[in-house]
Amino acid sequence: xxxxxxxxxxxxKLILIAIVIFASLGIALYTTFAERKVAAVLQDRPxxxxxxxxxxxxxxxxxxxxxxxxxxxxxxxxxxxFILGPFLAMTAALMTSAVIPWSSDVHLFGRVIPLQIAxxxxxxxxxxxxxxxxxxxxxxxxxxxxxxxxxxxxxRGASQAISYELAMGLSLIALLMTTGTLQLGEIVKQxxxxxxxxxxxxxxxGFLIFIICAFAECNRTPFDLPEAxxxxxxxxxxxxSSMKLGFYSFSEYVNMxxxxxxxxxxxxxxxxxxxxxxxxxxxxxxxxxGVIALLIKVVIFIFIFxxxxxxxPRFRYDQLMNxxxxxxxxxxxxxxxxxxxxxxxxxx
Amino acid sequence: xxxxxxxxxxxxxxALVSALMVLLSKNPxxxxxxxxxxxxxxxxxYILLNAQFIAIVNLIxxxxxxxxxxxxxxxxxxxxxxxxxxxNIWMKLAGAISAGCFLMILVSLxxxxxxxxxxTAMMKEGDIGLIGNLGKALFSTxxxxxxxxxxxxxSAMVGAVVIGKKD
Numbered sequence: 001x002x003x004x005x006x007x008x009x010x011x012x013k014l015i016l017i018a019i020v021i022f023a024s025l026g027i028a029l030y031t032t033f034a035e036r037k038v039a040a041v042l043q044d045r046p047x048x049x050x051x052x053x054x055x056x057x058x059x060x061x062x063x064x065x066x067x068x069x070x071x072x073x074x075x076x077x078x079x080x081x082f083i084l085g086p087f088l089a090m091t092a093a094l095m096t097s098a099v100i101p102w103s104s105d106v107h108l109f110g111r112v113i114p115l116q117i118a119x120x121x122x123x124x125x126x127x128x129x130x131x132x133x134x135x136x137x138x139x140x141x142x143x144x145x146x147x148x149x150x151x152x153x154x155x156r157g158a159s160q161a162i163s164y165e166l167a168m169g170l171s172l173i174a175l176l177m178t179t180g181t182l183q184l185g186e187i188v189k190q191x192x193x194x195x196x197x198x199x200x201x202x203x204x205x206g207f208l209i210f211i212i213c214a215f216a217e218c219n220r221t222p223f224d225l226p227e228a229x230x231x232x233x234x235x236x237x238x239x240x241s242s243m244k245l246g247f248y249s250f251s252e253y254v255n256m257x258x259x260x261x262x263x264x265x266x267x268x269x270x271x272x273x274x275x276x277x278x279x280x281x282x283x284x285x286x287x288x289x290g291v292i293a294l295l296i297k298v299v300i301f302i303f304i305f306x307x308x309x310x311x312x313p314r315f316r317y318d319q320l321m322n323x324x325x326x327x328x329x330x331x332x333x334x335x336x337x338x339x340x341x342x343x344x345x346x347x348x
Numbered sequence: 349x350x351x352x353x354x355x356x357x358x359x360x361x362x363a364l365v366s367a368l369m370v371l372l373s374k375n376p377x378x379x380x381x382x383x384x385x386x387x388x389x390x391x392x393x394y395i396l397l398n399a400q401f402i403a404i405v406n407l408i409x410x411x412x413x414x415x416x417x418x419x420x421x422x423x424x425x426x427x428x429x430x431x432x433x434x435x436n437i438w439m440k441l442a443g444a445i446s447a448g449c450f451l452m453i454l455v456s457l458x459x460x461x462x463x464x465x466x467x468t469a470m471m472k473e474g475d476i477g478l479i480g481n482l483g484k485a486l487f488s489t490x491x492x493x494x495x496x497x498x499x500x501x502x503s504a505m506v507g508a509v510v511i512g513k514k515d
Contacts, residue, residue: 122400122404125408129408132407136381143419
């Protein structure tokens with residue numbers, strides 16, 4: 001036997017990966033539509049309503065438009081890196097979904113199939129590593145464009161991401177002290193236990209810091225400085241056209257989706273339905289209910305992302321850095337100390 | 349050849365090729381990216397040894413933070429092919445010979461070390477690399493060196509702030 005692999009397991013995981021990636025892309029596709037609709041509602045106008053019923057085919061029209069556009073690679077740019085940039089941004093955005101528990105186990109054909117691609121020992125750290133690699137897409141794309149505005153935007157984006165990763169990590173440490181594990185599946189199961197509340201109850205300040213940092217990591221308003229049109233023309237993807245531009249803007253929406261899932265999983269019980277004992281249902285029904293519950297939470301978070309975008313104006317660069325280093329990091333440190341002291345005091 | 353061996357050879361080849369490309373590529377930005385490739389390959393090796401924590405920390409710290417700072421410096425100073433200093437052929441030859449001698453000594457030392465004789469790496473087994481066990485070991489058996497190294501980091505940080513402070 002040359003290769004002794006459990007082929008059924010391999011197939012199972014492959015199908016799961018395909019489903020997760022296509023679902024992420026599909027949700028990101030409709031997030032672009034939802035963004036335009038939410039903006040329209042907040043600004044009291046109808047929004048896109050021409051393509052299909054209620055404008056529902058608008059994202060496909062947008063996608064088709066992007067693919068049909070002429071592909072321009074600037075003459076002076078570094079060609080390999082110019083193409084690598086959007087590719088890296090997309091890969092990093094999609095890789096995060098590997099450790100997320102989508103729901104409880106499914107029983108199919110006499111097999112127990114966990115709806116999680118990999119329940120690794122280091123779950124949260126894996127997400128953290130992939131997020132920190134997401135910077136490369138922006139930096140390489142901005143540099144390879146050989147455009148001063150792009151380079152400025154890329155450097156801004158990278159330094160913003162690095163600064164906010166710190167506060168994010170510190171707020172996560174406080175959460176990990178209460179859960180005692182890094183495995184995301186385990187964290188959700190703890191929150192589902194009777195008599196145990198969702199982690200938001202134990203870590204309200206930690207969650208606040210985490211969501212602010214998530215906004216900054218996704219380059220969303222009020223932290224969308226790498227794309228500040230009025231000072232940087234268009235941002236780090238200024239020289240990009242056609243689907244490469246599409247990849248950049250699309251990876252932002254995938255990032256938004258994934259960070260909503262992570263927040264729901266860590267602080268809002270993941271696939272847990274409140275006031276419902278899932279163990280009373282048959283496993284497959286529980287799994288389906290779980291996926292729906294998780295998706296509802298995610299939709300709420302995505303809506304908050306958009307709501308903030310169309311409400312709050314953009315920060316100035318020094319304000320952004322001050323908020324990150326002088327407010328969030330000390331707050332996160334204090335949160336960590338208080339959590340530690342409370343755990344010690346209550347002897348939990 | 350089982351899966352682990354295939355992965356081992358693949359990762360080793362990847363690490364060596366990327367490391368060579370770090371040296372051979374003319375453009376400093378390319379060198380940095382190849383170096384990121386080396387870190388990925390080494391993290392893969394750590395995962396083969398079931399040392400998940402160190403694998404992921406290697407990625408977070410080196411690939412995610414230090415290499416990004418390298419990129420910052422290279423991009424801000426606008427280093428590229430033209431600014432690369434051209435050394436003459438004798439310098440390159442001397443460097444290659446001395447580095448080759450060093451490699452030979454290193455390999456022969458490792459091959460003869462009594463601690464390593466007749467030992468094989470534990471693939472997929474051993475759980476000291478898992479985060480819980482590693483944390484317990486660091487904070488009980490090795491707590492003194494661990495804390496001392498944290499003081500070292502603190503002094504490095506203070507030093508960086510002092511140097512960077514405007515007066």
